[in-house]
Amino acid sequence: MIAGAPVISLGAVAIALLVSLEAQRRGIRRAWGRRFFQHPLAWFGIFMVTTFVLLAIAAPWVTRYPPSQPLDIIALQNRPPSLLHPLGTDVYSRDVWSRLIYGSRVSLSVGALAMLLAVTIGALVGAVAGYMRGGIDAVLMRIVDVGLAVPRIYLLLLAVALWEHLPLVLLVLIIGLTGWFGTSRLVRAEVLALREREFVVAARAIGGEPGRIIARHVIPNVLTPIVVSAALGIGNVMLLEAGLSFLGFGVQPPTPSWGNMIADGAAQLATAPWSTLFPGLAIALVVTSLNAVGDALRDALDPRRYRVGDA
Amino acid sequence: MNEPLLSVRDLKTYFVTERGEGIARAVDGVSFDLYPGETLGLVGESGCGKTVTALSLLRLVPEPPGHILAGSVIQYEGRDLLGLTPGELRAVRGAEIAMVFQEPHASLNPVFRIGDQVSEAAIVHQRLSRRAARAKTLEMLELVGIPDPARRIDAYPHQLSGGMLQRVMIAMALICHPKVLIADEPTTALDVTIQAQIVELLERLQAELGMALILITHDLGVVADTVDRVVVMYAGRVVETATTRDLFAHPLHPYTEGLLRSVPRLDDPRRRLAGIRGQVPAATGWPAGCRFHPRCAYTWERCVADEPPLFERREPGTRDAGYARTARCWLLEEPGRRDDRHE
Numbered sequence: 001m002i003a004g005a006p007v008i009s010l011g012a013v014a015i016a017l018l019v020s021l022e023a024q025r026r027g028i029r030r031a032w033g034r035r036f037f038q039h040p041l042a043w044f045g046i047f048m049v050t051t052f053v054l055l056a057i058a059a060p061w062v063t064r065y066p067p068s069q070p071l072d073i074i075a076l077q078n079r080p081p082s083l084l085h086p087l088g089t090d091v092y093s094r095d096v097w098s099r100l101i102y103g104s105r106v107s108l109s110v111g112a113l114a115m116l117l118a119v120t121i122g123a124l125v126g127a128v129a130g131y132m133r134g135g136i137d138a139v140l141m142r143i144v145d146v147g148l149a150v151p152r153i154y155l156l157l158l159a160v161a162l163w164e165h166l167p168l169v170l171l172v173l174i175i176g177l178t179g180w181f182g183t184s185r186l187v188r189a190e191v192l193a194l195r196e197r198e199f200v201v202a203a204r205a206i207g208g209e210p211g212r213i214i215a216r217h218v219i220p221n222v223l224t225p226i227v228v229s230a231a232l233g234i235g236n237v238m239l240l241e242a243g244l245s246f247l248g249f250g251v252q253p254p255t256p257s258w259g260n261m262i263a264d265g266a267a268q269l270a271t272a273p274w275s276t277l278f279p280g281l282a283i284a285l286v287v288t289s290l291n292a293v294g295d296a297l298r299d300a301l302d303p304r305r306y307r308v309g310d311a
Numbered sequence: 312m313n314e315p316l317l318s319v320r321d322l323k324t325y326f327v328t329e330r331g332e333g334i335a336r337a338v339d340g341v342s343f344d345l346y347p348g349e350t351l352g353l354v355g356e357s358g359c360g361k362t363v364t365a366l367s368l369l370r371l372v373p374e375p376p377g378h379i380l381a382g383s384v385i386q387y388e389g390r391d392l393l394g395l396t397p398g399e400l401r402a403v404r405g406a407e408i409a410m411v412f413q414e415p416h417a418s419l420n421p422v423f424r425i426g427d428q429v430s431e432a433a434i435v436h437q438r439l440s441r442r443a444a445r446a447k448t449l450e451m452l453e454l455v456g457i458p459d460p461a462r463r464i465d466a467y468p469h470q471l472s473g474g475m476l477q478r479v480m481i482a483m484a485l486i487c488h489p490k491v492l493i494a495d496e497p498t499t500a501l502d503v504t505i506q507a508q509i510v511e512l513l514e515r516l517q518a519e520l521g522m523a524l525i526l527i528t529h530d531l532g533v534v535a536d537t538v539d540r541v542v543v544m545y546a547g548r549v550v551e552t553a554t555t556r557d558l559f560a561h562p563l564h565p566y567t568e569g570l571l572r573s574v575p576r577l578d579d580p581r582r583r584l585a586g587i588r589g590q591v592p593a594a595t596g597w598p599a600g601c602r603f604h605p606r607c608a609y610t611w612e613r614c615v616a617d618e619p620p621l622f623e624r625r626e627p628g629t630r631d632a633g634y635a636r637t638a639r640c641w642l643l644e645e646p647g648r649r650d651d652r653h654e
Contacts, residue, residue: 198417201371205412206432206483207405209398216431220422 006086009055009062016051036300041292048289052282056104065095067102068254078272088274090265096275100282103256108286110172110251111238117176118237119230122183127214127222129184130191141188147181152240160249171250175237183229190222224301231294235287242283258283315344316523317368317387317408317491323380324360324367328595335594337363337377339547342621345491345523350514352538352555353527354570358591360547361527362413365495368392368525369404387491406436408491409484414500415476419468425476426452426464429483436487451482456512474505478512485516492517493525498533506530510537531574535559543567546602547594549621551638563624563638565607601641608652613641 024043027033036042055062064084065071076093079085087096129140159174160166194200195218203217219226238258244250245259253260258279265275324338338360345351353361366372367379370392385392392403409432412418419428429451430444439447445464452460455478468476477497484492494513498506514537517524526538534541534555541558543551543566551564562568569587576582589606592598598605604614622643623635642649 196373198412198414199420201366202410202412202418202480202483203420203431204371205369205404205410207401207403207435208431209401209435212435216423217420221420 005062005064008058012054012058012062013051016047016054019050020047032300036296039292039296039299041288042296045289045292045296048285049293052104052108052286055101056108059101059105063095063098063101065098067094067098067256070094078268078275080272081274087278088272090261090275091268091272092264096261096278099256099261100258100278103258103261103279104282104286106168106251106255106257107238107241107259107283110168110175110241110257111234113172114175114179114237114241115230115234117172118179118233119183119226120180121176122180122229123187123219123222123226125180126184126187126189127191127218130188131195131210131214131218133192133195137188140184144181144184147178148185152178156240156244157249160244165252166249168251168255171241171244175240179233179237183226183233186225186229187222190225191218194218194221228294228298228301231297232291233294235290235294238283238287238290313346315386316347317345317385319343319364319368320384320386322364322367322383322385324363324372324383325378325380326594327376327378329376333595336547336597337594338367339597341544341547341549343542343549343552345525347490347523348517348521349539350517350524350526350537352534352541353525353544354529354531354534354541355544356529356570356591358594359544360594361544362495364544365410365493365525365527368493369408369410370400371410402436405432405484405489406487407489408493409487409489411477411480411484411492411494411497413496415473415480416468416500418480419476421468424465424467425471425479429464429479429486432483433486447486448482451486452479454516455479455482455485456508457482472505473501474508477501477505477509481509481512481516485520485522488520489522491523491525493527495527496529497526498528498530506533513537531570543570546591546597548602548639549637550603550640551636553636553638557636563636563643564603564640565609565642566603567638569606569608601639609642609648611641611648611651613645617641619643 020043023046024037027037070093071089073093076085076089078091079089081088085095085097087100090096090099125140125144129137155178156174159170163170200213200217203213208216241250241257242259242262245257246263248260248263251257251260253264261279262276265272265279269276320342322338322341323336326335326337328335341360341364343351353364355361363372363377368385370379372379379393383393387403387408392400395403419425426445426448430439430441430448433439433444433447434441449460449464452464457463457475457478463471463475468479471479481497492513497513498509501509510533513524513526526533528534538555540554541552542549543558543564545566551558551562551567553563558567559571562571566587569585572585573587575584587606592602592605600616601607601610601614601618604610607614619639619641621637621639623637624643
């Protein structure tokens, strides 16, 4: 609909390029930034994630067609990529590029929000369990044991079975509420070591109450594992969402998500591979990029990797 | 002398060891008094229970594995600190009794600016606004002799030297004007020249603010300079208490004697330094009888068989007759055996 769509798309890619180059230029001035960009895929990861985020934000301006509406079921079914439809059209004659971009809004935000929820709960539970120890710790960690013992996909399918058309908010809640167990274990282990550190004892000696000490002295010092597990977790959550949507349990059609796009195109894989290839490629690219960023963050922030003269 | 500000009676802090097969009796029946405005030295080798005693006073011993036994009493201004609820205890910590730790680098949170940490106690106890707390923090940093406090208040701990950080810790402890300051080896981690400055600072602040100071140290030089009265600890027990002058002039317990003989002296540089043979035994198995007997130069059968009580002695020559001198040694009953020293 808007003639400038290709130009704006390229503009978004260019901005992403500039942003990631600038980030690298500034980053390598600091020791941890240098460690971050030493990871071979770190720069590429930042660039890809920025690109997709920008395109998702600019979705109405970088696409020409509505994502969920069939255009011409006779003339435009399963058309290969062309100038007007750069990634082709799918079996319902919808523009694959439009669906991919609008789908990225869904996939990225479900991934980010669910991970945010999971990491927040995990960090709080882990910090409280590790700091308070004793009975509170035992109860919380047994809950975590149960959560880790039950396969997550069953929990998800159970919840899905209760709703015919799962609202997106609920999908985020379910994925988030079943994803914090690992993080809480990680944070608890860090906090157990941290609580014996002298500055925590010093904070108690001043008369700080447990809530204040956890918020001010404990959590800021375990941000590193939290941030790393969040960065690595988004990729996993996106894969989970794609898997669920592929099975028909996640994001409900006609709302596009990368998972249900693959499901829609799966039957035409031999005749119209573009309707599955591109969302598949998008998932692979973004998840790989997020994992690379997570890995690089761990390299950069993990104090056990600090060398003399750094920091 | 007036009423003690803090009196500790029969304090026992035990630790259950890792595999649960032993009990470390780190502090085992310690009693002492702290009077308003005085400096009390808590002296002894590493592993004799000084730090655990200090941590027990504010109930900062990690529980588990630590445990303060029933029957211990820590009386502060008429209240037993061991009977307080967690909330009441927090109101005492930092506001009434404050503490300075050994390692200034480890005792400050690396992710916060020092100003935020110094002001924390004022915000917790006096419910000051951020702005008022900051003004007070500046005042405190000035008081503890930090140059250019307006700039340093926004520094992170890693940007300051150890001596500066210990000044920051002192400012942090004193911001609410506590009546008791416990300083746990405040100079051990510092350079010698800085040590003297910190000790001087503590002395000056104590005089200015009129608080009582418990100075935990193994440095008898520091004791001689600053401390009014000394409690010597060995193997979880108090073995001797005396005014500093009496202690240095005439130690009663062989352990104190050994400690004093192991200090290098400028006025007699050719004298060989005498150490105390052996080392402090593990807290899981204190020796039977007198706990010092395996290392003592005067040991006889009685020391192996029975542990001496804390004898009280008021000598005519004692300067402050108001304080009782005490020592836990059979030599006080059988002074003739002092001549029978065997190396």
